[in-house]
Amino acid sequence: MIRLTPEAQVYLDDYLSDVRSAVAGHAGISPSEIKEDVRAHVFAALENAELPVSAAQLAAVLDRLGPPSMWVSDEPRSIWKYLADRLKPVGHKAVEQIKALPGEAYQAGRGLAARVRGLSHDWRLAYVALGLFVVGMVFPPLWIAAYFVARADVALARERGELLGARRWLVYPPLVIISVALFLALAAWPIAPAVGLSHEIPRSLKSDVADMMHVSPKAVQPVAATYLAVGTVSLWWTIASLVVVRYPGLPGVLFPPFGSKIRRIDATIVLLLSATVFVCWLSRADTAWQVTQEVLRRL
Amino acid sequence: MESDFFDNWTTQLRKGILELGVLAALRGRRLYGYDIVKRLGDIPGLVIGEGTVYPILSRFRRDGLVTTTLVESNEGPARKYYELTPLGRRELVRMRGSWRAVRDGIDSLASEVDS
Numbered sequence: 001m002i003r004l005t006p007e008a009q010v011y012l013d014d015y016l017s018d019v020r021s022a023v024a025g026h027a028g029i030s031p032s033e034i035k036e037d038v039r040a041h042v043f044a045a046l047e048n049a050e051l052p053v054s055a056a057q058l059a060a061v062l063d064r065l066g067p068p069s070m071w072v073s074d075e076p077r078s079i080w081k082y083l084a085d086r087l088k089p090v091g092h093k094a095v096e097q098i099k100a101l102p103g104e105a106y107q108a109g110r111g112l113a114a115r116v117r118g119l120s121h122d123w124r125l126a127y128v129a130l131g132l133f134v135v136g137m138v139f140p141p142l143w144i145a146a147y148f149v150a151r152a153d154v155a156l157a158r159e160r161g162e163l164l165g166a167r168r169w170l171v172y173p174p175l176v177i178i179s180v181a182l183f184l185a186l187a188a189w190p191i192a193p194a195v196g197l198s199h200e201i202p203r204s205l206k207s208d209v210a211d212m213m214h215v216s217p218k219a220v221q222p223v224a225a226t227y228l229a230v231g232t233v234s235l236w237w238t239i240a241s242l243v244v245v246r247y248p249g250l251p252g253v254l255f256p257p258f259g260s261k262i263r264r265i266d267a268t269i270v271l272l273l274s275a276t277v278f279v280c281w282l283s284r285a286d287t288a289w290q291v292t293q294e295v296l297r298r299l
Numbered sequence: 300m301e302s303d304f305f306d307n308w309t310t311q312l313r314k315g316i317l318e319l320g321v322l323a324a325l326r327g328r329r330l331y332g333y334d335i336v337k338r339l340g341d342i343p344g345l346v347i348g349e350g351t352v353y354p355i356l357s358r359f360r361r362d363g364l365v366t367t368t369l370v371e372s373n374e375g376p377a378r379k380y381y382e383l384t385p386l387g388r389r390e391l392v393r394m395r396g397s398w399r400a401v402r403d404g405i406d407s408l409a410s411e412v413d414s
Contacts, residue, residue, distance in 0.1 A: 001373070001374065001375065002374065002375055029354075029357070033357070034353070034357075036376060036377075036379070037332055037353045037379070039375070039376045040331070040332060040333065040375065040376045040377070040378055040379060041332055041333050041336070041349070041353075043372075043374060043375025043376055044331070044332075044333035044334075044374070044375070044378070045333060047374050047375075064348075064349050065348065065349045065350045066347075066348025066349060066350035066351065067348070067350075070348045070350035070351055070354075071350050071353060071354055
C-alpha cells in the first residue's frame with residue numbers, strides 16, 4: 001500500500017478539491033467517480049515509487065495528469081453552474097468597489113469580504129443568495145438574482161450528492177418565495193382575462209343580460225367573471241397538468257425545491273378534476289353563448 | 300503565427316484521434332485506466348494531459364461503448380477495468396475504416412506529385 005508524506009497528502013487533497021470544484025455543475029459527471037479515478041491513477045503511477053511518496057513525486061504525476069479543468073474539457077455544463085460562474089466576476093467587482101470606499105465603510109466591507117472569502121464555495125453562494133434577498137427588500141429586482149444564485153447552490157449540492165443541511169436556511173427564503181410567486185402566477189393568470197372580459201358587458205345591456213342569466217343586474221358582472229374564470233382556469237389547468245403528466249420533471253425545474261415532490265399521479269388527479277370541471281363548464285356554455293351573441297349583436 | 304497554426308491543428312487532430320486510440324487500446328482486452336493512459340502515452344504527441352483520457356472513458360461508458368468492472372487492488376484503491384461492449388467493437392471497426400480511408404486518401408494525394 002502506498003504511503004504519502006503529510007505534505008504530499010495535503011497536495012493530493014488540494015488537487016482533489018480543485019477537481020471537485022471544476023467538475024461541479026457539469027451534466028453527467030459524478031464527482032465521486034472522478035475522485036476515485038484520480039486516486040486510482042495516482043496510486044498506479046506511484047506503484048514502484050520510494051515510500052513514503054514525497055510531494056515532489058506526487059506533483060510530477062499530477063502535472064502529467066493535467067489541470068483539474070482537463071477532467072471536464074468536453075462535458076456540457078448545467079445552466080446553473082454557468083450562471084454561478086458568470087456571477088463570480090460580479091462578486092469580485094463588488095469587493096473591489098468596497099475596497100475603494102473610504103474609512104469605516106471600507107473596513108466594514110473588508111471584514112465582510114474576508115469572512116465571505118473564508119467560507120467554502122457552497123456557503124459563499126448561500127450567503128450571497130440570502131444577501132441579495134435581503135437587499136432585494138429595498139430593490140426588488142435583486143430577488144431575481146437571489147433566486148438564481150440560490151438555485152445554483154441547490155444544483156451544486158445535488159450534483160455533488162450532498163445534503164443542503166443548515167445551508168437551506170440561507171437558500172430557501174429566496175427560493176421558496178420566488179417559486180411560490182411563480183407558481184401562483186402560472187396557476188391563476190387565466191383569472192385576469194376572465195375578469196377583464198366580464199367588464200366588457202355594456203351597462204345598458206345589463207338588465208337584459210341579467211334576465212338571460214336569471215340573476216339580478218348587480219350580480220351580472222361578478223357572476224360572468226366567476227363563470228369565465230372557472231372556464232379559463234379549468235381549461236388552463238387541464239392543459240398544464242397534461243404537460244406535467246407527459247413531462248413529470250418539469251415542476252421540479254420550475255419550482256424548486258418542492259416542485260420535485262409533484263409526481264405524475266398528482267398531475268393525473270389534477271388533470272381529471274380540472275377536465276371534469278371544464279366539461280361541466282361547457283355544459284353551461286349555451287347560456288354564455290347566447291349572452292355573448294346578444295352583446296355582440298347590440299354593440 | 301506558423302507555430303500557433305500548427306499547435307491548433309494538432310490539438311484538433313488529437314481530439315478526434317484520441318477517442319479512436321482509447322477504443323483501439325481496448326480491442327480484444329480488458330485494461331484499467333492508468334494502463335490505457337500509459338499505452339496511449341507511448342504514441343508520440345497523442346496524449347498531452349493524461350487527465351483527458353478519463354472523461355472520454357466516462358462518456359464511452361455512458362454511451363454504452365465500454366463496460367467497467369471494479370477489481371480490488373493490494374496497492375491502493377480498487378482498479379476500474381474497461382472493456383469494449385459489442386457496440387464499442389462495432390464503432391471501433393467503423394472508426395478504423397474511416398481513419399484508414401482518410402489516411403490513405405491524404406497519402407495518395409501527397410504522393411501524386413512524387414509519381
